[in-house]
Amino acid sequence: MTIEEIENEIVEEFEMFDDWMQKYEYLIDLGKSLPIIDEQYKTDNTLIKGCQSRVWMHSELKAGNVIYTADSDAIITKGMVALMIRVLSNHTPDEIMNAKLNFVEKIGLTQHLSPTRSNGLLSMIKQMKLDALAYKQIS
Amino acid sequence: MIESKNITEVQLDIEKIRADFPILSRKVNGKPLIYFDNGATAQKPKSVIDAIGNYYSNQNANIHRGVHTLSQEITVAYENARSTIQKHLNAEHAHEIIFTKGTTDSINLVASSFGKKFIFQGDEILVSAMEHHSNILPWQQVCEERGAILKVIPINKEGELIISEYKRLLTDKTKIVALTHISNTLGTINPIEELIALAHVKNIPVLVDGAQAVPHTNVNVQLISADFYVFSGHKLFGPTGVGVLYGKEKWLTEIPPYQVGGGTIKTVTFEKTEYADLPLKFEAGTPHIEGGIGLAAAIDYVNKIGLNNIAAYENELLVYATEALGKINGVKIIGTAKEKASVISFIVDGLHPFDIGTILDQLGIAVRTGHHCTQPLMQFYGIQGTVRASFAFYNTKEEIDLFINGLERAIKMLN
Structure with a gap:
């Protein structure tokens, strides 16, 4: 699937929720269910410093696609991180760099991307794109 | 544990008070706003909002030196605002009140100017373990520049300063002590008068960070004998971007200007400048005029309710919320000092x-x-952090009930 198709899929999933509680319960479940990073990569080097919740992110290039793994100490952030990985991971550097990520607005979670949320998610997206750029330049 | 200080139910007409704060009637995410972030910034009563609006509608002009009527009127209003602050703090002179951008700006001013004049290689500056970064970083900077050493007064697990350690750390090398009056994170009310007296025994001046104290308690700078006392307008129900540095005349006279420019001078030639007397020596550039006027309106408002009434009522809220939080499994309150303001930090x-x-x-x-x-x-x-609820006099026990319900709901969802 393309990045846009995955985004649309997520938007459809979120359309089923009636209220904020179901939405957040879903995010919390996503956050709980995902062992998303290998412990060896959970270091200060991979730590994206947000003001409040900490996010660790690791990436590698496999067969021309960037694979991301990540973790956070806050469960809601972790749920958001899981969504970002589902959308961006396993795509080419070009696709990742061009991704608009409009789905965040469509599912009503833009507040998590405003700089004041300080939850490290915005920094994480920036880092994901920077990593993609770096892989593009290497190859 | 905190005990009610033998105060029976305080008689404040909270509903009438709440009506003075327009923002309290708005909704957030479809629910009535419950504002428990007063430690970060307080909401503004209509009298403050009106004072600012009136300034721009009817009074706007630049202060000092204008010969026209508007300038003279606003100069009087601005200087009256200074006097209002002077009286509120019981400072000896109006010129001991310096308008700044806020607490952080005030501390930077003192650290920089006092540092230049009085801090040298090997000297020591004393802060406490519970300081806000704004009362650490400026001193850290001075230490780096002047080759001085930053010393830290430790606290106990309850979040109280260890006085015996403080006494031990006050030495001949100590040039200044910088302490918070009330901790923004723990709510601890420090015995500031006693702490200042101990420093004064060794002739060491003390700067007090009063950012969290001024909204909750009467401050009498002469009684506690603070050498410098600093706070922000916006936590005292006034505008953002304005704050106060109170300094004893002796110190403000001795330390050099911080920023220089328009308004700070008597005479200027390219060879030499003679600086103005207090307070203008420290007020470079056009000030935050409506900020000063708005802050005076906020002080008038608070004094109408009475800070003693406010403190007593907020203590009721603190005791009520502390008890309720204590009943929730897994909740641990961080900061359990005997003397606390209405600030509760906790983890789950x-x-x-x-x-x-x-x-x-x-x-x-x-x-x-x-x-x-x-x-x-x-x-x-x-710990990485806490959740902090901080109450003002417009908050209610009903709001605390809703907060406790919400917290229980959050815990259930997240577990």
Whole structure:
């Protein structure tokens, strides 16, 4: 699937929720269910410093696609991180760099991307794109 | 544990008070706003908002030196605002009140100017373990520039300064002590008068960070004999961008100007400048005029209710919320000093403060989460951050009930 198709899929999933509680319960479940990073990569080097919740992110290039793994100490952030990985991971550097990520607005979670949320998610997206750029330049 | 200080139910007409604050009637995420982030900034009564509006509608002109009527009128209003602050703090002179941008700006001013004149290689500056970053970093900077050493007064697990250690740290090398009056994270009310007296025994001046104290308690700078006392307007129900530096005349006269420029001079030639007397020596550039006027309106408002009434009522809220939080499994209050202002920090077993704050926000409840700009204090407690609820006199026990319900709901969702 393309990045846009995955985004649309997520938007459809979120359309089923009636209220904020179901939405957040879903995010919390996503956050709980995902062992998303290998412990060896959970270091200060991979730590994206947000003001409040900490996010660790690791990436590698496999067969021309960037694979991301990540973790956070806050469960809601972790749920958001899981969504970002589902959308961006396993795509080419070009696709990742061009991704608009409009789905965040469509599912009503833009507040998590405003700089004041300080939850490290915005920094994480920036880092994901920077990593993609770096892989593009290497190859 | 905190005890009610033998105060029976305080008679404040909270409903009438709440009507003075327009923002309290708005909704957040479809729910009535419950604003428990007063430690970060307080809401503004209509009298403050009107004072600012009136300034721009009817009074706007630049202060000092204008010969026209508007300039003269606003100069009088601005200087009256200074006098209002002087009386409120019981400062000896109006020129001991310096308008600044806020607490951080005031501390930077003192650290820089006092540092240039009085801090040298090997000297020591004393702060406490519970300081806000704004009362650490300026001093750290001075230490780096002047080759001085920053010393830290430790605290106990309850979040109280260890006085015996403080006494031990006051030495011949100590050039200044910088202490918070009330901790923004723990709510601890420090025995500031006693702490200042101990420093004065050794002729060491003390700067007090009063940012969290002025909204909750009467401050009498002459009684406590503070050498410098600093606070922000916006936490005292006034505008953002304006604050106060009170300094004893003796110190403000001795230390050099901080920023220089328009307004700070008597005469200027290219060879030499003679600086103005206090307070103008420290007020470079066109000031935050409506800020000063708005702050005076806020002080008038608070004094109408009475800070003693406010303190007593807020203590009721503190006791009520502390008891309620204590009944929730897994909740641990950080900061259990005997003397506390209406600030409660807590953590919940296994849960991240950010997650709790996010769920509470969905319920229209504004709390603060994180390290509260006191990272060394978080390190002391071995935690990443806390959830902090801080109450003002317009908050109610009913709101605390809703907050407790919301917290229980958040804990259930997140577990």
